[in-house]
Amino acid sequence: MGNTVVFNQTKQVEQLLSRIVEQITRYLNETTIEQMQEECAGDRHYYEGVLADLRRLAVYGEEGIDACRIVLQEEPFRKAAAEQALYKIYHSCVAEFFTPKRDLWYEDSRSAYTGRHSIKLRQPAPPSLQQLLHAIEADFQTMREELEFYETDYRTKMIQSQ
Template sequence: MGNTLVNSQLNDVKGFLSKTISTLEDFLNETTITQLHNENEEERSYTKLIFSNLRKLIVYSEEGLDACSVIFQSEPFQKAAAEKILYKIYHQCIEEFFAPKNDAWYEDSRSAYTGRNAIKFYRNVPDSIEQLLISLEGEFQRIREELEYYETDYRTKMIQSK
C-alpha cells in the first residue's frame, strides 16, 4: 500500500479513536453503577464486568491514539511503523470491542444478514449501556472493514521474515 493511503487510514483511525475515547469517557464519567439501579447482585456484577471492559477499551484506544500521534510527528512518514500500529489497533481496539476477552458481551455473526446490531449481551443491561454500544458499533464496524487488510498482510510479512 502506498504511503498516501496508509497515511490517510492512520489519520482516519486517529479521528475515530479520539471520538471513541470522548464518548466512552463521557459515559463513564457521568454514569455510576449505583445510578443504573441493578435489581440484584448478579446484575450488578455483570454491569461491573461491562464497565471494566469499557475502561480497558479506553486504555487501548488511548494507546493507539498516542501511537498514531508519534507516527505523524516523525519525518519522513514511516509506512512500516504505521502499518504495525494499524495492525495493533485492529487487535487491541476493534477485536476487543466485538469480542471482549472477559466475555462482557459477544458479537452475533448473523447480524450482517438480519440488519440488526451485532453486539449482544448475556444478561439484561440498562438501556444506557445498550445505547452506548449501539452508538459506537457502526464506526467500529467501518474501521474493522478498513483495517482487516492489516490482519492478513502483517501476518504474512511476519511469516515471510522468519
C-alpha cells in the same frame, strides 16, 4: 499499499478512536453502578465487569490514538511503523470490542445482514449502556473493515522477515 493510503487510514483510525474514546469516557465519568441499577435492576457483578471492559477499551483506544499521532507527525512518514500501529490497534481495540475478554457481550453476526446492531449483551442491561455500545459499534465496524487487511498482511510480512 502506498504511503498515501496507509497515511489516510492511520488518520481515519485516529479520528474514529478519538470519537469512541470520548463517548466511552463520557459514559464512564457520568455513570455509576447505582445509576445502572436504578435504570435496570440487574447483576451488580455483571455491571462491574462491563464497566471494567469499557475502561480497558478506553485505555487501549488512548494508546492507539497516541500511536497514530506519533506516526502521523513523523517526517518522513514511516509506512512500516504505521502498519505496525494499525495491526496492534486492530487486535487491542477492534478485536477486543467484538470479542471482549470477559465475554460479557458478543457479536451476533446474523444481525449484520439485517441492518440491526450486532452487539448483544449477555444479560439485561440499562438502555444507556445499550445506546453507548450501539453508538460506538458503527465506528468499530468501519475500523474493522479498514484494518482487516493488516491481520493477514502484517503476519505474512513478519513470517517472511524471519
